Amino acid sequence: MYKAVKRIIAWSGQRKSRLYAGFIYSFFHTMFTALPIMAAAYGLSLILEDRNGAAELTSAHILSLAGFVLFAVAGRFWFAYLRAAAQESVGYETAAEQRLAIGAALKRVSLSFFNEKSAGEIAAAITTDLSFLELFGMKMIDTVVNGYISALTLVFCLSFYNIWISLIAAAGILLSALFLSLLSKKSWKNAPVRQQAQDNMVAATFEYIRGMPVVKAFHQSGVSREGIARAYRLNKTISEKIEKNFVPYNCLHLLALRVAATTMVLAAALFTLNGTMELPIMLMTAIFSFVIFGQIESVNNAAHVLRIIDAVLDKLAGIEAAAYIDQNGRNIEPSAYDIRFQNVTFAYEQRAVLKKVSFFIPENTTAAIVGPSGSGKTTICNLLARFYDVDQGSIAVGGVDVKTMTCDSLLKNIAMVFQNVYLFRDTLRNNIRFGKPEASDAEIIAAAQKACCHDFIMALPDQYDTVIGDGGCTLSGGEKQRISIARAMLKNAPIILLDEATASVDPENEHAIQQAISSLVQGKTMIVIAHRLATIQNADQILVVADGCIAQQGTHEELLRQEGVYKRFLALRQAAEGWSI
Template sequence: MIRILKRLFRLMSQYKGRLYLGIALSMISNILGIVPIICGVWTIKLILDDSNGAAVLEPVYVLQLTTIILGSVLLRWLFAYIRATRQDSIAHEVTCAERLKIGDILKRVSLGFLQRKNMGEFTTAITTDLAFFEMQTMNVVNNIIDSYIFLAITIIWLLCFSPFLGGAALLAVAISTAGLQLIERQSRKNSPIRQESINEMADEIVQYVRGMAVVKSFKQEGVASDGLYRAYHKSKEINIKMERNFAPCDALHRLGLYMGTMAITCITALLALQGEMELYMAIMLIVYSYIMFNTIESANNSLHILEMLDTVAEKLQSIEDAEFIDKDGKDVSIDQYDIEFKDVSFGYDSREVLSHISFRIPQNTTTAIVGPSGSGKTTICSLLARFYDARNGEIQVGGHNVREFTCDSLLKNISMVFQNVYLFHDSIRNNILFGKPDASEEEIIAAAKAARCHDFIMALPDGYNTVVGEGGSTLSGGEKQRISIARAMLKNAPIVILDEATASIDPENEHLIQQAIGNLTHGKTIIVIAHRLATIESADQILVIDEGKVVQRGTHQQLVSQNGLYKRFISIREQAEGWAIG
């Protein structure tokens, strides 16, 4: 428990002044909660004294006690208000900072790190887990600390009345603590399993929703939902098992507290009957015995939640401990944009994709990369953009090893247009602004016109303020592609990577895309992965990749005059592009 509290305090260390103030105010509020009981019992004493003729019950006494009770209630309200305004927002501020930190981390890790973790894990970490942390942390911390401090004060107070009362309270706490230790042990064992179940369930939901079009088109709702139902069933079984394991420990914890209440009541009654304790004091202690253990009883649930918070913190820590791909990088500025691969090898896990490839791309030239599917073409572009690091060899941009750059300082020199365009669920304007967040309206419109998408944007109901669906689902493939080109044009980077940018475009839109690409690439260093002859033929050099190696290089005219993979490729493309309906 102490270990977990220390971890949570480290997470909130930036706000420790407000945190400690809130804990102190919460503790004082709990102590003030006893004042009405004391005043009520004191009133009983005054009534008894008055009835026995030992003293006269003056109205001023009633007024004084009423004033004390009212004052304690008002002070509790004031302290609770101050605590809420000063402390309750800490968890929200920490959660916001953690979300931003995770966002920054994900930008600086390799794509391999993202692929090793499933989407459900990231989704739950940033949403469900942090929301749980946000809502529970302050309540749990206050509850546990208040409970134990309040209990310590109570036991000391009871010991002042009688060693027997203090001993009974200590024995009750010992039995309760044994139960709490068992609860903590069970929670520590079960929380990671529960977290894994939540991640699996989130991942299955994401896959099910994303694949809904495929599910419907193949009429496989039952097959597709099997994984989802299994995840739901597994989550149910885990939660039921946790409750069953939790129940005996909880019963032991509560038994200790109830036995403590019973023992204090009996001891107090005996002391009163033997004349060793005033009746009013006995009444107060008996009433108090039913209240004093309430705080420690509520710590039961808090301790269970504390273990779950520890699992969340552990998960967040695993993300934050990810190694930055540019941890040794510097903010490098370059004025030359030639590219060179020197004996570069790379693979995903144990599968080798590129093997000792070397080539040079001079500044302001176009290099086309062709080859069979899976030969490593896209991987070359990913290594250049440093989405991954090469296992062996060196990649240079402008005479500098890409490992010398920070991700930001490298990627500010590169614009990328992918075959599978992703647009964010936002306005078209903001999607274009991704290329240059501080661009003016005139710059946005100029980029859109150059990318041949201004006209169709203006035909939309809200123009540039039109919100597109997630991934750009409300636009056609050609429209999405042109917006992505406008985004790249607005960035105006000196190096442009086109990864199958026209592969899935219909003939009606292809000429518009080609015009947009022509505007984008003018005067740049270009790498283009393409299968269309018109794109390949005009390249300054062509690299033919097969099984991770450069098997041919040269211009179109040079390569078609050689027997090899490129000539066979061109022959196949000419047949495919020259087909007609008879």
């Protein structure tokens, strides 16, 4: 439990000095809480002495006591304010910083990281887990550290009046801490299980929502809901089990504190009866017995919450520790934009996808990649963009090995127009502007016009300010692709990676889009995953990928003269789509 407290303090990074300042304010806050009670006891003893005739109670006594109490109350509120101001926003500030840091880190990890961790798991870490940490992290610091500071400060104050009473209070605190450590051991064992159950629940919910179109199309609501219901049931069962484990230790912890409080009052009464304690001190002890354990009573909840926080911190550390794909990269500006694959071998996990692939694309030329589905065409583009690193061989742009470049300096030179280019839940204007953040409205409109999306955008109710759904789900496939072409136009990068994907293009606009693509690629080096015969024919070279290898390479005419995959592939495509050469 205390290890988790230390981790929260470490998590707060540069802000930890504010936490330490908060601990000092907490000490003074407690001192100022104790002072009015001590002053009241002193006032009572003056009244009793006045009654006995031992000393006279003057109005000056009463006024100075009242002034002292007012000063103590004001001091108490002042230190409570200082503590809150120092500590309470630390969690929110640190979490906000960490969210940005994780966002930046995710941009730089290999995409294989997203195979290992589901989108739901990562989303849960950045949203619910970090929210939990920002909300409860500082509360736990307050409950545990400030709670013990407060209790021990009051024990210290009591020791000036009666050492035995302060020892009873200290014993109560120690005994409750023992039960808390047992409770904490249980929580420590259960919290990761609960964390996993919650992650599964988020991932199942995420998948259910994302897969809704498929669920509806296949009338599979029963099957898909079963998965999500199972995740919810498991979470409920685990939470109930944890609560049951929690109860006995919680009762023992509270019992220790209540027994200590009662024993303090009984001992004070006995000391008063045998004349070793004055009545006002006994009354003061009775009041202290109510307040001394107040804050540490709720440490029981902290044990469980702290374990969850510990698991959350582990999870966040796991995401942040993911190796940056470009951690040894430098910001390099290639002097040319030719592309060379040299004996590139690559596997997703264990499955070999590309085997010793070599080719060269001169600057300002177009290479069309053709080949059967699953042969590795998209993988070639993903490797060039360094979404993954090659296992063997090398990829160079303008003679510079992409492994020596940072992702930013490499991707600055590449624009992608893929079937599944992601559009954000934002305005169309901002989605296009993604290609060039500093672009003016006029540039955005010009790019949209060239990419044949200006007309459909102007027909929408809010035109360029229309907000589109997640992933562009409120647009048709063709519209999404045209937006992504506009985005690429605006970026004006020297290398274009294009997945032609004519399937999603509106036939009416196909010609215009082809024109748009032609103007997009002028003077650029382009790799196109080609589907249209015209693109294939017009390419400067065709790379025929089959089974992870470059089976054939050459111009359309050269390849037509050879017997091989290309000729067979072309015949099949022609038959399927009614082409004629």
